[in-house]
Amino acid sequence: MRVRVPKDLKAKLNAVAEERGEDTADVVRRFCEEGLNRHYAENNMDFIKVEIREALRDVLKPSVERLAKIGAKGSVSAGTAMYMLVESLGRQNLDVKDIYSRARIKSVESLRSKGDIDE
Numbered sequence: 001m002r003v004r005v006p007k008d009l010k011a012k013l014n015a016v017a018e019e020r021g022e023d024t025a026d027v028v029r030r031f032c033e034e035g036l037n038r039h040y041a042e043n044n045m046d047f048i049k050v051e052i053r054e055a056l057r058d059v060l061k062p063s064v065e066r067l068a069k070i071g072a073k074g075s076v077s078a079g080t081a082m083y084m085l086v087e088s089l090g091r092q093n094l095d096v097k098d099i100y101s102r103a104r105i106k107s108v109e110s111l112r113s114k115g116d117i118d119e
Helices: 007-020 024-043 045-091 096-112
Strands: none
Touching: 007 024, 024 045, 045 096
């Protein structure tokens, strides 16, 4: 295959070849290959993104499911403890709504704090 290029481009290619100590033909081949690789990479970027997303989803799915199960178990345990406490406080004729409201406020404050439990 023969390719005609403008004189200024030929001079630049020759300069690169001389700088690298290579034949001009080798430099042209490498530049063509790099350009084609870049072209195909740009045109296939959507496909690559989909493949990466699917691979990440496959890798992360077990961890996400495990964390969801842990969260669900924690919620069930917290709910069980709350209802047992409400039942116990009710049997002692205490103001359950007021106690629950104050406890909830303290719990939210505790979750928002960045420090120790004592804060």
